[in-house]
Amino acid sequence: MATVARLRWWIVGLVCAGTIINYIDRNALGVLAPHLTEELDLSTQQYSWVVAAFQVAYTLMQPICGAILDAVGLKSAFALFAVAWSIAGMGHAFAGGWMSLAALRGLLGASEAAAIPAGIKAIGEWFGPKDRSVAVGFFNAGTSLGAMIAPPLVIWLTLTWDWRTAFLVTGALGILWAFAWWRLYESPARHAALSDTERAQAPTASPGGAVVPFRALFRQRVFWALAIPRFLAEPAWQTFSFWIPLYLARERGLDLKGIALFAWMPFLAADLGGILGGYLSPFLMGRLKLGLLTSRAAGVALGAVLMIAPACVGLVHGPVAAIALFCVGGFAHQMISVLINTLTTDVFPRESLARANGLVGMMGWTGGLLFSLLVGALADRTGFGPLFGLLGAFDVLGALVLFALLRPMWRDRLSPATGS
Structure with missing residues (x-):
């Protein structure tokens, strides 16, 4: 078989494509929330329970999916998870009320929980420390690309046919991707299209391989250094994914077409934040001579400061100003997300990377779940503005915890070779 130049970047593209499809499926519900609350006669509280069903399943299954990926292998396990989430996504078309919709969301969350641990494991297998944050940035762009594509695609399918067709079509995309993944993915040690030069550059297994x-993991200080900031950062992304369309309809007076016009913009900004966040770490290492971990933590701190913008959404007038602040928030959050995910590849052994990332992710989604339940309970009484105001404070606190527990500058001094 002929070798493929820069194959590892094609692997990132393949993982990114799967992540895009994953996020189209999960964001379809949020896009259709104003429509489905009328079609299925859902209250705000019932909608929050539907959202929570996905979040609970996703939260609990992330470390389990990670352990399965580590034990079974990335190629076969990721393909099976993609088929499972596709079937669950298509099943949404047959929901008749909030209980059946919640059950299907739970199945979707349980299977989609494999996506981020799988992507991080693939990057850990293919990339060394210097390039990891850039690779994670491009892979992580799939999360916001999928969320950006979802509003116009899902609303077009709904207006052209109906909401059930929208779920059927978006759900089926994952089956096509699973087939491509199964045919094209192998580890660096086994990939026939990888040149000898690039194979030699691939990371080796950790000493001992245990x-x-x-x-x-729970006993390690470094785990909590990443898990607590993820717990505090994830509410912002859950809010952007599940509540912005409903907010734009309820408090900014937009109809379905207006939501399609505006709701994708924060996710375009998030793409830019994720990619630039990936490049920020090597930039800081090269220009300011920061150590590997310190450069990651500095980027998280910058993102936390920028998260003050969406916290001010309740203070502005008009949907355009609100969307602009959400765009700054999307940019900032994905910068934080990319760098925390990259840190998991820096501090955990490759053989346990998927389970470690899944466990950190579980902590993050616990925070997102609790905040969504808070939104569901209070939004009708207080409005969304005060709830959005909490998001900036969460991320600033998370950055402080990261520096306090990870002690990146100290760890970099102890391990000067980590940036090699």
Whole structure:
């Protein structure tokens, strides 16, 4: 088989494509929320329970999916998870009320929980420390690309046919991707299209090659250094994904077409934040001579400061100003997300990377779940503005915790070779 130049970047593109499809499926519900609350006669509280069903399943399954990916192997396990989430997504077309919709969202969340741990594991297998944040940035762009594509695609399918067709079509995309993944993916050690030069550049297995048990991960200071900031950062992304369309309809007076016009913009900004966040770390290492971990943490701190913008959404007038602040928030959040995900590849062994990332992700989604339930309980009484105001404070606190527990400058001094 002929070799493919820069194959590892094609692998990132393949992972990114799967992530795009994953996020189209999960964001379809949020896009259709104003429509489905009328079609299925859902209250705001019932809609929050539907959202929570996805979040609970996704939260609990992230470390389990990670352990399965580590044990079974990335190629076969990721393909099976993609088929499972596609079937669950298509099943949304047959929902008749909030309980059946919640059950289907739970199945979707349980299977989609594999996506981020799988992507991070693939990057850990293919990329060394210097290039990881850039690779994670491009892979992570799939999350916001999928969320950006979802509003116009789902609304076009709904207006052209109906909402059930929208779920059927978007759900089926994952089956096509799973087939492509199964045919095209292999580890660097086994990929026939990888040149000898690039194979030699691929990371080697960690010394000893032992899998770190979950209990041992919980006892590590570095785990909490990443898990707590993720817990505090994730509410912003859950809010952007599940509540912005409903907010634009309820408090800014937009109809379905207006939502399609505006709701994708924060996710375009998020793409830019994720990609630039990936390049920020090597830039800081090269220009300011920061260590590897310090450069990641500095980027998280910058993103936290920028998150003050969406916290001010309740203070502005008109949907355009609100969307502009959400765009700054999308940019900032994805910068934070990329760098925290990259840090998991820096501090955990490759053999346990998917389970470690899944466990950190579980902590993040716990925060997102609790905040969504808070929004569902209070939004009708307080409005969305005060709730959005909490998001900026969460991320600033998360950055402070990251520096306090990770002690990146100290760790970089102890391990000067980490940036090599």
